[in-house]
Amino acid sequence: MITNTELEYKGNLYPSKIVSYTHDVDSVYFYTDNSVILKLTVLRDSLIRFRYTTKGYFSNDFSYAIDESHSHGYNHLKVTEEEDYYQVTTNKVICKIQKADLRSFIYDLKGNVLLEDELGFHWEECYEFGGNIVKMSKTSREGECFYGLGDKATQMNLKGKRVENFATDQYAYQKDQDPLYKVVPFYIGLHNKQAYGIFFDNTFRTFFDFCQERRNVTSFWSDGGEMNYYFFYGPSMNDVVTSYTDLTGKPELPPLWALGYHQCKWSYYPESNVKEVAAKFRELQIPCDAIYLDIDYMEGFRCFTWNKEYFPDPKRMVSELSADGFKTIVIIDPGIKIDKEYWVYKEALANDYFCKRADGPYMKGKVWPGECNFPDYTNPEVREWWAGLFKELISDIGVKGVWNDMNEPAVMEVPNKTFPNDVRHNYDGNPCSHRKAHNIYGTQMARATYHGVKRFAYPKRPFIITRSAYSGAQRYTSSWTGDNVATWEHLWIANIQVQRMSISGMGFTGSDIGGFAEQPTGELYARWIQLGVFHPFCRTHSSGDHGNQEPWAFDEEVIDITRKFVNLRYQLLPYLYTMFWQYIEEGTPMLKPLVYFDQEDIQTHYRNDEFIFGNQILVCPILEPNALGRRMYIPRGEWYNYWTNCLVKGGKEMWVDTKFDEIPLFVKAGAIIPKYPVQQYVGELEFDELTLDVYYKEGKEKSVVYEDAQDGYDYKKGRFSFVTFQMTGKEKELNIQVHKEGKFDTNYSKYKINFIGLPFEVKTIEIDNVEITFDANELKENQYLIVPKDFNVLHIVG
Ligand code: GLC
DSSP: OOOSOGGGOTTOBOOOOEEEEEEETTEEEEEETTSOEEEEEEEETTEEEEEEESSSSOOOOOOSSSOTTOOOOOSOEEEEEOSSEEEEEESSEEEEEETTTOOEEEEETTOOEEEEEEEEEEEEEOTTTSSEEEEEEEEOOTTOEEEEOTTOOSOSSOTTOEEEEOOOOOTTOOTTOOOOSEEOOEEEEEETTEEEEEEEOOOSOEEEEESSSSTTEEEEEESSSOOEEEEEEOSSHHHHHHHHHHHHOOOOOOOGGGGSOEEOOTTOOSHHHHHHHHHHHHHHTOOOOEEEEOGGGSBTTBTTOOOTTTOSOHHHHHHHHHHTTOEEEEEEOSOEEOOTTOHHHHHHHHHTOBOBOTTSSBOOEEETTEEEEOBOTTSHHHHHHHHHTTIIIIIIIOOOEEEEOSTTTOOBTSTTSSOOTTOEEOTTTSOEEHHHHHHHHHHHHHHHHHHHHHHHHTTSOOOEEESOEETTGGGTOEEEOOSOBSSHHHHHHHHHHHHHHHTTTOOSEEOEETOSBSOOOHHHHHHHHHHHTTSSSOEEOOOSBTBOOSGGGSOHHHHHHHHHHHHHHHHTHHHHHHHHHHHHHHOOOSEEEHHHHOTTOGGGTTOOSOEEETTTEEEOOOOSTTOSEEEEEEOSSEEEETTTOOEEEOSEEEEEEOOTTOOOEEEETTOEEEEOOOOSSTTSOOOSEEEEEEEOOSEEEEEEEEEOOSSSSGGGGTOOEEEEEEEEEETTEEEEEEEEESSOOOSOOEEEEEEESOOSOOOEEEETTEEEOOOHHHHHHHOEEEEESOOSEEEEEO
16 A cells, blocks of 8 residues: 655656647547557546556456446537647536646536646556556545545545455444445545546555545555546536446346345244244234345355255245245355365366466365355356356245355455455456456356346346445345444444445445344344335344344334334335336435535535435434434425424424434425335235325425336336326415326325325315315314325315
């Protein structure tokens, strides 16, 4: 690691003056005297790629992160030459490249500085490995803030932090510990209320320094590979993140059940134990959709085998669980036990699919099964083979999802916890060492798993979860935050990690609710589930060596709190599904940190705890024991306290009272929140009404609801329902305009409309300009109205 001030560091080399340039369609090449080339590519008016080489030519251009189907195309691109610089102008930005030293400066069209090179691109020869340590430094301005970077367990705003990206099995990590399991070399800068983004697409170990080493400098570097980064212009954080997510890809919709509650432990076995746990959920009426089998279901931890003593007939068990609404999810790790009698090992060996050391022998390492070899998932042929291995699990046995773990890759009993650097990888035909492939290994495993599960689950949708991931992994898989601990500090960490993952393109994420290591108190578990139900992925998991972590491991009060919050999640499923739809369609993060929600309000820039769930629900967890309320920041606008329906004006920090069975929850005034009835699992009930909680507001607000068949791919053929509700509230009037898109007709025929905060007594109601009769007393008493769903305008007058 470089610790001395880079400026003083004598080993650095810099580009010399530009001697020529060429312009080729969307790319401009600048050549320097000392063989440096900068290739500047305009992908979109607001998205520019900077790629550098010091060799005088570029190597094959290959990235696992970039989604082939990302949108590109610009409206305007002009290159001009001035005395001291070249200027590249698009419809959104101006980029100046200085002739003397190749430094770049980016401005908006009004001439405001967006991002300036400090030293810019420079490098150092890497004596240990050969090649270059590639470096970039940018000038940072007063008040600039930084966000993103995936699963970092540190405050939201990264200003003053130095972080490292190297996928690591980090059992019981602590606050500020780094590196962790995932690698997302993407950050958002915010200055003068304008946002931009940087994605440093380099899979080697990378580092970012956000004004830690030097107060006014941000830098990023890597001990190998290319200086290759993308610049995203905002000006809103939403522009930056949606554009990053478009570039690195969006997932398909998960089956709706995957948004239900999941229960996991290391491990549920034998079969009778799995059944007991499942039955208890139904008995206690706590909704649950998925149950997990951790490594002990296997025969000696051999992937794709079953321990027949514990699970004599997996197919029968899985189908019995399924009859009760439980989907079975199994773990699959990358380590393949070295065992000449084991069919998976034999196949891989026969086909030469394992990773090798530089001098030829297979890479060997200890994981759960003992000595293992490891498939090279960066080889397309290996991925295809791996995908095929899921046939029995998915098609025959009926498993519905696969959990990929230990794929950093983790190796036990070695100091570096992973493969040696010299291990060779195919890297899709770009052979390289483990230094380059390490950070992408987990993603390629999850990718192969995804293709297998998808193939055999068809026409249903697959569900995959991974521990390690690199940018772009969201196309294939959901993720969790790894081996956390049952402490209050970890509840704080989980809240930040999931928000951060959300604005780093990987929103389908959650933490091990209650903590993986150690035993939570009932209070901690309750506070954790109260937050966890607002995370896109919602699963309790624990290491199991300290006791139980099912809701009934705690007292009645905690059981009731768990039920209350899991029920709420199931009621909010259409709302959650809608935000997922916006994520896969637009790349919009499902959780929005306050700064993301309102970047213009500088009060939000250093907030950590509060976030917006979807677009209209403000959530703030309780992160301390014995707290019956807390101070929190309410963003600008008007908000209804979900529990009391009292209206508060935001833009201020305030104390919010809660009980033990509540956390601060607020709904944006004007919101229309869709709700399903509580079901014990997705699809349990048929119902004829969609509940709409209508939060009155004087003024306008738009709400949307996405629905489809909840599984399968018909939605891709337009069989979905996307309903927009436009509310307009006046002093004595409320108008709801409905607009429907899509070819899917929902099963229910009515809306049950709950009015919240209506400031007048209803005198008349018109549906599509026809006055309807209604029981005024009844409405006054209960504040709800049931109407057939097929209307265009509901008009209420007081
Ligand atoms: C790892 C995982 C954990 C799992 C355990 C056993 O520690 O992170 O979730 O339960 O391995 O498979």
